[in-house]
Amino acid sequence: MRSVFLLLAGLAAGAFLAPQARADSASAVVGKMQPLKTGADVYKHVCQSCHMPDAKGAEGAGARFPALAGNAKLASADYPVYVVLNGFGGMPWFSGMLSDQQVADVVNYIRTHFGNHYTDMVKPSDVAAQHPTIKSEED
Amino acid sequence: MTNAFRRPVATRRQMLTRIGILGGSAALYQAMTSLGHAAGTDFQGPPALSGGKLGTKVLVLGAGLAGMLAAYELRKAGYQVQILEFQDRAGGRNISLRGGDTLTELGGAVQKVQFASGNYINPGPWRIPYHHQGLLHYCKTFGVELEPFVELNHNSWLHSSAVFNGKPVRYRDFAADFTGFTAELLSKAINQHKLDDLVSADEQAHVVSAMRGWGGLTADGAYRKGAISSLRRGFAKPQGGGLDGAPVPSDLFAREDVMRSGLWQWMAFHERLDMQTTMFQPVGGMDQIGKGFNRQVHDLITLNCKVTAIHQDDRHVTVTYNDMAHGGAVRQAEADYCVCTIPLPVLSQLDVQVSGPMKAAIAAVPYASSVKLGLEFKRRFWEQDDQIYGGISFTDQPISQISYPSHGYFSDGPAVLLGGYMFGPAAYDFAGMTPAERIEHGLAQGMAIHANYRKEFRTGVSMAWSRMPWTLGCCSMWSEMARKTHYKALCEIDNRIVLAGEHASYVGCWQEGAILSSLDAITRLHKHAQGAA
Numbered sequence: 001m002r003s004v005f006l007l008l009a010g011l012a013a014g015a016f017l018a019p020q021a022r023a024d025s026a027s028a029v030v031g032k033m034q035p036l037k038t039g040a041d042v043y044k045h046v047c048q049s050c051h052m053p054d055a056k057g058a059e060g061a062g063a064r065f066p067a068l069a070g071n072a073k074l075a076s077a078d079y080p081v082y083v084v085l086n087g088f089g090g091m092p093w094f095s096g097m098l099s100d101q102q103v104a105d106v107v108n109y110i111r112t113h114f115g116n117h118y119t120d121m122v123k124p125s126d127v128a129a130q131h132p133t134i135k136s137e138e139d
Numbered sequence: 140m141t142n143a144f145r146r147p148v149a150t151r152r153q154m155l156t157r158i159g160i161l162g163g164s165a166a167l168y169q170a171m172t173s174l175g176h177a178a179g180t181d182f183q184g185p186p187a188l189s190g191g192k193l194g195t196k197v198l199v200l201g202a203g204l205a206g207m208l209a210a211y212e213l214r215k216a217g218y219q220v221q222i223l224e225f226q227d228r229a230g231g232r233n234i235s236l237r238g239g240d241t242l243t244e245l246g247g248a249v250q251k252v253q254f255a256s257g258n259y260i261n262p263g264p265w266r267i268p269y270h271h272q273g274l275l276h277y278c279k280t281f282g283v284e285l286e287p288f289v290e291l292n293h294n295s296w297l298h299s300s301a302v303f304n305g306k307p308v309r310y311r312d313f314a315a316d317f318t319g320f321t322a323e324l325l326s327k328a329i330n331q332h333k334l335d336d337l338v339s340a341d342e343q344a345h346v347v348s349a350m351r352g353w354g355g356l357t358a359d360g361a362y363r364k365g366a367i368s369s370l371r372r373g374f375a376k377p378q379g380g381g382l383d384g385a386p387v388p389s390d391l392f393a394r395e396d397v398m399r400s401g402l403w404q405w406m407a408f409h410e411r412l413d414m415q416t417t418m419f420q421p422v423g424g425m426d427q428i429g430k431g432f433n434r435q436v437h438d439l440i441t442l443n444c445k446v447t448a449i450h451q452d453d454r455h456v457t458v459t460y461n462d463m464a465h466g467g468a469v470r471q472a473e474a475d476y477c478v479c480t481i482p483l484p485v486l487s488q489l490d491v492q493v494s495g496p497m498k499a500a501i502a503a504v505p506y507a508s509s510v511k512l513g514l515e516f517k518r519r520f521w522e523q524d525d526q527i528y529g530g531i532s533f534t535d536q537p538i539s540q541i542s543y544p545s546h547g548y549f550s551d552g553p554a555v556l557l558g559g560y561m562f563g564p565a566a567y568d569f570a571g572m573t574p575a576e577r578i579e580h581g582l583a584q585g586m587a588i589h590a591n592y593r594k595e596f597r598t599g600v601s602m603a604w605s606r607m608p609w610t611l612g613c614c615s616m617w618s619e620m621a622r623k624t625h626y627k628a629l630c631e632i633d634n635r636i637v638l639a640g641e642h643a644s645y646v647g648c649w650q651e652g653a654i655l656s657s658l659d660a661i662t663r664l665h666k667h668a669q670g671a672a
């Protein structure tokens with residue numbers, strides 16, 4: 001458990017240290033977190049910070065976190081996989097922070113919860129096929 | 140091996156010495172500045188804009204530092220300026236929280252700050268490097284008093300859950316041992332002729348002597364327990380006065396633990412240009428800067444305006460907004476030009492009439508997530524029990540760091556510290572919690588560093604930046620690709636609209652970035668407007 005924990009922290013460091021290296025906290029201080037072994041875990045510890053625990057999103061200053069609950073755009077699994085890997089507008093990219101397995105898990109999770117009932121499942125290999133390389137600025 | 144002595148081209152230092160000798164120190168300084176060494180960010184002094192055509196109106200969107208500065212300088216240049224701001228306050232991300240404040244986040248959680256009177260936390264910007272000369276210039280001009288922010292404290296704690304039995308160690312002890320052991324290794328390698336291929340005999344002597352002085356080695360090149368090392372890391376029994384005053388040296392850590400702990404990264408941390416001393420903070424809270432700017436332009440600001448659309452044609456810019464002070468009534472404002480400082484996660488979702496490349500640029504920059512915890516304790520136990528006056532303790536737990544107030548030293552009564560400052564995965568995790576859970580996790584993790592944390596705790600507040608409706612994140616996070624493809628398009632004037640803010644700079648996530656971006660944008664806009672006149 002410990003090693004998974006550290007591994008994730010290591011991965012995260014690669015993806016997140018550098019992009020923020022110019023930032024104040026640049027802090028280069030990237031806290032680590034638990035292993036995230038299921039789609040529900042990934043959702044809870046990553047996605048719900050913006051999309052909210054009930055996946056209903058939220059309304060900001062003329063902009064929003066879109067609801068994933070009952071979201072017709074999840075019909076094709078490729079779309080959420082693409083968004084999670086590459087980011088979308090204000091949403092950060094998670095390529096490099098989440099493993100292919102974790103991306104597949106969370107996409108399967110949101111497509112089968114919150115009023116979504118899709119039955120086709122994404123596999124890590126499907127995710128791998130789409131993998132972008134997003135490089136932070138300072139490497 | 141000997142080529143260390145036969146360099147074909149003059150080194151920078153040799154060149155400078157030559158200029159210095161010939162031209163005196165003024166020339167040396169100029170030369171250094173032009174080589175980019177003595178200067179900080181590229182602040183060139185305030186712009187001296189003038190001659191704005193009478194009656195030419197500029198709409199500024201957002202009353203953060205970028206927006207307020209644009210308004211200040213453009214009015215001075217002769218323009219008619221109006222600022223539309225979504226919040227019921229000016230300052231944007233420049234903010235401090237005090238007792239009595241209410242913080243409402245997306246998702247609906249409401250926190251009422253309960254700090255004792257006079258106490259505050261800076262949940263966003265909190266420190267200013269000495270070389271952020273643009274920001275410092277306007278602080279001075281607008282009468283914002285600054286005081287030192289203690290960045291590096293040798294007596295703070297470094298904590299790794301996996302090493303030193305999970306116990307925190309003093310920065311001082313660790314730094315002394317890391318430096319000492321490193322110097323000893325290098326010194327030994329040279330003395331045992333293991334670096335003969337790499338270093339000339341002459342240079343070897345210099346390195347050995349440097350290692351001895353720098354690392355605190357004994358005359359025979361060893362780093363060991365004794366007076367020399369203890370005069371860096373502290374004594375087991377401190378130096379005293381009188382009869383029993385003799386100190387007892389302290390034990391060193393095991394070299395292997397020092398090296399594998401990874402804690403050296405916190406030494407490297409303070410070496411970054413952005414983190415070096417001297418660092419400043421405004422007296423009384425970071426929001427004193429926003430207030431200083433606001434004093435200059437408050438008469439230009441209309442608060443509670445939620446901008447939803449920005450349109451332009453050959454003659455005008457038309458901005459549509461909801462007047463939140465009047466039930467969200469839809470209103471429009473017209474101007475000749477527009478300086479838009481709305482953070483990109485918001486702007487990318489608004490109806491903005493700009494060219495394709497600028498639109499793509501606006502959508503290409505995600506924002507990092509960050510969470511800060513402000514915790515108030517009954518007393519300054521870190522000072523009273525631990526002799527920690529300001530500075531930062533670091534941990535490998537999700538909270539990452541604990542930073543002690545750089546002001547109010549030695550005072551009695553409750554005090555506030557920064558109980559966590561998260562980026563990356565830990566920030567997502569904490570932002571997804573309820574405010575009560577964030578504080579609870581902050582306390583639990585803080586206990587690993589301060590055993591009396593819970594006992595002394597009074598109250599706390601957390602700010603999850605992705606849940607602020609007006610930024611939806613902390614700061615811009617440029618990828619290499621996005622910078623290459625989109626940065627220019629983001630900064631270019633699009634007919635009558637120009638963007639400004641932290642995101643339109645290479646000093647991202649610093650207030651200096653907002654300042655420099657704003658000055659650059661309005662300088663170009665002024666030129667553009669004069670060309671059009």
Ligand SMILES: Cc1cc2nc3c(=O)[nH]c(=O)nc-3n(C[C@H](O)[C@H](O)[C@H](O)COP(=O)(O)OP(=O)(O)OC[C@H]3O[C@@H](n4cnc5c(N)ncnc54)[C@H](O)[C@@H]3O)c2cc1C
Pocket residue numbers: 024025061062200201202203204205206223224225226229230231232233262263264265266267444445446447480481482485509511604609610612613614639640641642647648649650651652653
């Ligand atoms: C956690 C954290 C730590 C930081 N640490 C530091 C530090 O130590 N030192 C430092 O110098 N900098 C630091 N920064 C960075 C600094 O805060 C920013 O770079 C700077 O304040 C940005 O100023 P700005 O004017 O570009 O944007 P903002 O201050 O965000 O201004 C944008 C304005 O637009 C308004 N707005 C948004 N949507 C709308 C809408 N639809 N209609 C109308 N108005 C709208 C917002 O309410 C806001 O007032 C930190 C930031 C964060 C979040």
